[in-house]
Amino acid sequence: MPDKQKFVHLHVHSHFSLLDGMPKINDLIQKVKDLGMDSIALTDHGYMYGAIEFYKAAKKHGIKPIIGLETYVAPRTIKDKESGIDDKKFHLILLAKNNTGYKNLIKIATKASLEGFYYKPRVDKDLLKEHSDGLIALSACMSGEIPRAILTRNFERAESLIQSYKEIFKDDFYLEIGHHPGIKVSETVNQKLIEYSEKFNVPLVAAYDVHYLNEDDAKAQDTLMAVQTGAKLGEGDRITLAQDDFSLKSPEEVYDSFPYPKEALKNTVKIAEECDVEIELGTNKLPTYDVPSEETADTFLKKLCMQGAEKRYEIPLSQEVTERIDYELSVIEKTGFAAYFLIVQDFVKGKTKRHSCRPRQRLCGRIYRCLPFKYYEHRPLKVRPSF
Numbered sequence: 118m119p120d121k122q123k124f125v126h127l128h129v130h131s132h133f134s135l136l137d138g139m140p141k142i143n144d145l146i147q148k149v150k151d152l153g154m155d156s157i158a159l160t161d162h163g164y165m166y167g168a169i170e171f172y173k174a175a176k177k178h179g180i181k182p183i184i185g186l187e188t189y190v191a192p193r194t195i196k197d198k199e200s201g202i203d204d205k206k207f208h209l210i211l212l213a214k215n216n217t218g219y220k221n222l223i224k225i226a227t228k229a230s231l232e233g234f235y236y237k238p239r240v241d242k243d244l245l246k247e248h249s250d251g252l253i254a255l256s257a258c259m260s261g262e263i264p265r266a267i268l269t270r271n272f273e274r275a276e277s278l279i280q281s282y283k284e285i286f287k288d289d290f291y292l293e294i295g296h297h298p299g300i301k302v303s304e305t306v307n308q309k310l311i312e313y314s315e316k317f318n319v320p321l322v323a324a325y326d327v328h329y330l331n332e333d334d335a336k337a338q339d340t341l342m343a344v345q346t347g348a349k350l351g352e353g354d355r356i357t358l359a360q361d362d363f364s365l366k367s368p369e370e371v372y373d374s375f376p377y378p379k380e381a382l383k384n385t386v387k388i389a390e391e392c393d394v395e396i397e398l399g400t401n402k403l404p405t406y407d408v409p410s411e412e413t414a415d416t417f418l419k420k421l422c423m424q425g426a427e428k429r430y431e432i433p434l435s436q437e438v439t440e441r442i443d444y445e446l447s448v449i450e451k452t453g454f455a456a457y458f459l460i461v462q463d464f465v466k467g468k469t470k471r472h473s474c475r476p477r478q479r480l481c482g483r484i485y486r487c488l489p490f491k492y493y494e495h496r497p498l499k500v501r502p503s504f
Contacts, residue, residue: 122368127389140329155181158183159182211254214253214393263282324385327363
């Protein structure tokens, strides 16, 4: 494909955008390959559930994966949760440029769920500023904070927001424009964004907000949206994308139909080239646990288990007890989880000094590998645990 015809979709939803996006990951990657494209982003709503599956599938097929997120921006802060005010939210696209950006994307998504959740996982500008390193931000679709300000003719606020996002993301902030002629207000927003691009020296980038792969998937996607919002398909006043085409278009289709500055199309390639995330798969990322110099995590865990067993069973230990300990510890050693159990026993030991601490039984409360943990007094074999 000639460079002048290259285009990269940077605003794409999969079926992990629950009851909104249609494409399954493998189908998405296959479609990208069939269209002769070499890069694609994944920007699901609020969560990164599909990131690893997407990364692996793209790499397998020789496609460059750009890991992203369409996050929800709170109107005030993530701590504010007042009905009628804070249930409103705005969209923002975040893309990981590098591994630092990928880690920051994870932190943002996690804090959005654990600290900012109010109807949806939300971020605020303080959170974005804290974790902006290695990220590229796009102003998003008609539900973005800047487009919404333009639609309400609050141009002063729109300009203030552009300056705020530019301050957070520096040269990695882009104004997103898409060609959806069926949505009448999009032309007004796009023309204003082009004006702001020149005024504030913020580059434009084209995006098509992909929600399904083929045009004939539109009706199925609209049904999903109706299920999500609890509306009926026949209702006129409901959230829908039925006004226009949100399929995965080929670069040729994009170039033939895009009526705005072609620089916005070229910037998709520029961004894709800047993004380079490499995820190490197949290795444990557990923290290390400091053990005596003459010990390994595995030998130290066994030592603690034997000490715990000797407090609960008669000495010398029976063959049944020692065989069970050896079996369970062998499984832990094969899976590399000795450090995990040592870390947990540290937590439990500290907790039980102050309070009663009893874990849920199915997590590990009935098994031999918990012998070093003093959170129960009964003997494991008595209750015949499976492991």
